Amino acid sequence: MSNRLFVALDTPDLAKARALATKVRHHVGGIKLGLEFFMANGRSGVRDMAELGLPIFLDLKLHDIPNTVAKAIMALRGLDPAILTVHAAGGRAMLEDAKAAAPLGTKVIAVTTLTSLDGSDLASIGCSGDPHEQVLRLTQLAKDAGVDGVVCSGEEVAAAHKLWPKGFFVVPGVRPAGGVPGAFGGDQKRVVTPRAALDAGASILVIGRPITQAADPDVAAREIEATL
Numbered sequence: 001m002s003n004r005l006f007v008a009l010d011t012p013d014l015a016k017a018r019a020l021a022t023k024v025r026h027h028v029g030g031i032k033l034g035l036e037f038f039m040a041n042g043r044s045g046v047r048d049m050a051e052l053g054l055p056i057f058l059d060l061k062l063h064d065i066p067n068t069v070a071k072a073i074m075a076l077r078g079l080d081p082a083i084l085t086v087h088a089a090g091g092r093a094m095l096e097d098a099k100a101a102a103p104l105g106t107k108v109i110a111v112t113t114l115t116s117l118d119g120s121d122l123a124s125i126g127c128s129g130d131p132h133e134q135v136l137r138l139t140q141l142a143k144d145a146g147v148d149g150v151v152c153s154g155e156e157v158a159a160a161h162k163l164w165p166k167g168f169f170v171v172p173g174v175r176p177a178g179g180v181p182g183a184f185g186g187d188q189k190r191v192v193t194p195r196a197a198l199d200a201g202a203s204i205l206v207i208g209r210p211i212t213q214a215a216d217p218d219v220a221a222r223e224i225e226a227t228l
C-alpha cells in the first residue's frame, strides 16, 4: 500500500462523506467508515462509497458472543471490505470465529485499547495495569487467535510490533505536529504525530477530524501526506 493514510469519514450524511472523499481521494490510501455512517446508510452506503475506487475500512468494532459476531460478519458478505474491526476484549473464541467468518481478502483487526482511554479510565472499568500493558496483553491474544492485526495508539505500536513482527498495525489518535493540544474536543488521550506513528511501526494511520474539519480538507490531507 503506497499511501498509508486512511481518512475517517465520521458522518451519517452520505452526500457529505462522498464529497469529502472525492476532495481528498488523491492524498489518501483508503476510506474508513464507522458506526455513525453504517447506522445511517447501511450496506448500500458502503457500496456507494466503494464506487470511488479506494479501499474500504469498515470500522464497526464488533463485540458480542462468538456466534453473534460471526453471523454479523457473514451478513456483511458481498461488501468485502479491505479491513474490518472487532474488539479484542471479546475474547479468543470470538476473534477466531470472526476471522473464520470473514472473506479471505478482508483483514480482521482487533481493537486493543481505545485511544480515548488512559490509565485512569482503564482502572475505572476494572482493568489492572496501564494502557501499554493492556495493549500488549490483547495483542498477544489477537496474534494467538489468528486475526490479522490490532488497533493501538502510536504510543504502544513499537512494542506491539516487536511482539508480533508480521502483524498489521492500525494507529488512530494521530494529530499533525503543531496542532492545538486538545483540539477537536480533546477526546483522544493517547496521541502521536503521523511521522512518529509510522516510524514506530504503524502499518496504516487513521486520521479524521484534522482532515474532515479543516477549512480545506484536500490541503490538510496533502500536508499530512507530505510528512509520511
Ligand SMILES: O=c1ccn([C@@H]2O[C@H](COP(=O)(O)O)[C@@H](O)[C@H]2O)c(=O)[nH]1
Pocket (backbone or CB within 6 Å): 008, 010, 034, 059, 111, 113, 114, 115, 116, 151, 152, 172, 173, 174, 184, 188, 206, 207, 208, 209, 210
Ligand atoms: O482506538 C481507536 C479506535 C478507533 N478510532 C477511530 O479512529 C477515528 C479517529 O478520528 P479522529 O477524528 O482523527 O480523532 C474515529 O473514527 C474513531 O472511531 C479511534 O479514534 N481510536
